[in-house]
Amino acid sequence: MDATDQKRLLREMLFARRFEERCAEAYQERQIGGFLHLYPGQEACAIGVLEKARPGHDYVVTGYRDHIHAIKSGVDPKAVMAELFGKETGCSKGRGGSMHIFDPDRHFMGGYALVGGPFPLAAGFGKAIQMRGGDEISICFLGDGANNQGTFHETMNMASLWDLPVLFVCENNLYGIGTAIERATVEINQYKRVAPYRIEAAQCDGQDIDVVMQHAETAVNYVREKRRPYFLELMTYRLRGHSMSDSGAYRSKDEVEQWARRDPIGIYKARLVAAGVLSEADFAAMDQAVQDEIEQEIIPFAEQSPEPAVEDLERYVYVEGGCTAWQN
Amino acid sequence: MAELSYWQAILRAHDEEMARDPLVFAMGEDIGVAGGTYKATTGLYAKYGEKRVMDTPISENSYTGIGVGAAMLGCRPIVEIMSVNFAWLAMDQLMNNAAKIHYMSGGRIRCPLVLRLPGGTAHQLGAQHSARMEKVFMGVPGLRVVTPSSPRDAYGLLKSAVRCDDPVVIIEHEAMYNLKGEVPDDEHFTPLEGSEVVRPGKDLTLFAYNISVHWALAAAERLAKEQGVEAEVVDLRALKPLDRTGIAASVRKTHRAIVVEEDEAAVGVGAEVIAILNEECFFELDAAPVRVHARDVPTPYNRRLEKASIPNADDVVAAARKLLGR
Ligand SMILES: Cc1ncc(C[n+]2csc(CCOP(=O)(O)OP(=O)(O)O)c2C)c(N)n1
């Protein structure tokens, strides 16, 4: 990877961090409502994996912590922010919200609120790809907690049985809200849980984007070439609460501080600085540019966009003319 | 015009749609090699192969979800759940995903899934294999619910459902798969909205759907012979959305209404139809509308008890006589 790409990747992670931090502010100002789940600490996961896939071509699905997966899939950050603000210009026209970011044009097939719900959807995308005969793959990002749902086991079984081209990425951040993994799950190594389904699997550090990309490349190539499922577990940690309404009572300060030292942006930046790819001053300038973009382009777009019209409340419940269109 | 049984009509619809569109596929437990619990997919496995006629593991929620995912990418899956009772396990994928994705995505993603559900009280299958769930589905925005009472509609509704861009739940009846009826030889489509007057009349309306259409028709026959009463029978057919206009139009003519349903009354089709009558044509009513419905019990095994748990044509006749004061 050349220096330009390295700097771009660092900028993408930094952008993700600043974007999410700005969401938290907007939430405090009540410009964003509902549940808001932010991504700081886990940036190397979505960005590293999708760097090795083909965003916009491959299909991506995830849970409710979905802003960055969408943005790395090529969804316009302005449309994501507008969605959080509940605006008509949002990528789901203000009907979805933070947990339901959609952009089929970018093959970003959604964020979903129910833990474990996207597993079968991802397999269904794999099934559709298989039927159409393309070279796309389906990529499903979920947490460690999701693996205790029946859909995990049911879907692994069927994805393997039917040779579906699905990459399952488990972002193991060691907690499902306030419950530590070992208090909820017998086998804490998630990648071992797919062995009975004869799915290839690996576990790696999710904080070092170079490590993530190295494993993601293997995983993506495997799924694309073998047309078989693959399960990649990324060991990671969220530096903020589960959502905006998290007491944090379940984790020690010490633990959080230890993981903060393994901040994916810090790790990558230090590496690039050491290699002479960029200087501290370059990084500060990059950070400023990112914040300027958010403040001067993204936030004003979301703020100034119109809300959906109340007259359109019932629009989109059904496809307009969708039951008769084919008859004409 | 061929005489087909209900299952043969469903099979014909599958076959025609699968032959037409390579993205139509069927999935469900035992639908492939075994040909389907009620034979509705017999022979399709040999004709279309295992990728398009998929025997699934016993994982209702996730294979329904796989259908949803495939539909989101433009496939037209026809998912059969062996018995409507097992559809409870698929509720998350159906209610939270299939029904809501189009709306949540601001109309950007469609989910043209077809879910076929054999249900009802058949023959001594016991409480966990005898049930109706229409009341659950018909309360959900985003779903369409239809329920055929004849082979003609079993064919025509499945045809329309496969072509529809919304998720469609088709409620079939286990006691009707061998019912025979005329199905036109030409390809045809039964509308997914609207009801049908299957017997015109002027003295009262019997609203029915699925198997209860047959009880209503038998009752109307007897009322005509024994009482000289001309009962109109309306096959509701589409339960979501219900045909408000058709329901009101019939009662504007007859001024009396009975809703006949195999289901328990509470929160059900009858309750909804009567609410519509109140809203649309209350002052046209000459008598308070009534419901003929199942007793409020889990379906018992014993044949006598089982029969007593659901209504029949006699109950409809008795209700009609009472309503008419005869
Ligand atoms: C079916 C369901 N049950 C419970 C919840 C509430 N809930 C939301 S997120 C969450 C924890 C999920 O943990 P994990 O899968 O590890 O994801 P993480 O947020 O840690 O990335 C829970 C219990 C839900 N949204 N859906």
Ligand SMILES: [Mg+2]
């Ligand atoms: Mg977790």
